Amino acid sequence: MADRKKLIEGLNQDLANELGASILYLYQTSTATGYDGEELREFLRPEINGELQHAIFLADKIVALGGKPTTTPTQYKSPKDVKGMLKYDQKLEREAIENYRMRAMQAEEAGEIGLKVKLEEIIVDETAHAEQIERILRGM
Ligand SMILES: [Fe+2]
Ligand SMILES: [Fe+2]
Structure with missing residues (x-):
């Protein structure tokens, strides 16, 4: 039971981060300027919904586990320039991967194998995001 409580707390932190990321990407795709800004709008805009889908999964799972999902997003403060x-x-994205890696282990310890697999699928999404951004940064 102690396992489950810690798992719910961790999932709520992940949920706050996903809500925050969705808001951050909304902000960035609306405020980015210049030619690079146009490119950023194009590839990052679908991720607003992508991160929100992660948030929806986490909120439902927290409730299923007997917890209460947070309504407070993590506050991220974006740099102004596109490269920043x-x-x-x-x-x-890299931090998210590390958080989900730990959460998948906690889920397994709590006997929540379906959750573990789903968290690993989210890791696949976040890894693709991180690699895409790294590819863009290498060419800038
Ligand atoms: Fe996400
Ligand atoms: Fe992501």
Whole structure:
């Protein structure tokens, strides 16, 4: 039971981060300027919904486990220039991967195998994001 409580707390932190990431990407795709800004709008805009889908999954799972999902997003403060935005996002995506890696282990310890598999699928999404951003940054 102690396992489950810690798992719910961790999932709520992940949920806050996903809500924050969705808002961050909305902000960045609306405020980015210049030619690079146009490119950023194009590839990052679908991720607003992508991160929100992760949030929806987490909120439902928290309730299923007997918890209460947070309504408070993590507050991220975006750099103004496009390259700064990309570096910032790259760091967040890598942190998310590490958080989900730990959460998948916690889920397994709590006997939540379906959750573990789903968290690993989210890791696949976040890894693709991180690699895409890294590819763009290498060419800048
Ligand atoms: Fe996400
Ligand atoms: Fe992501």
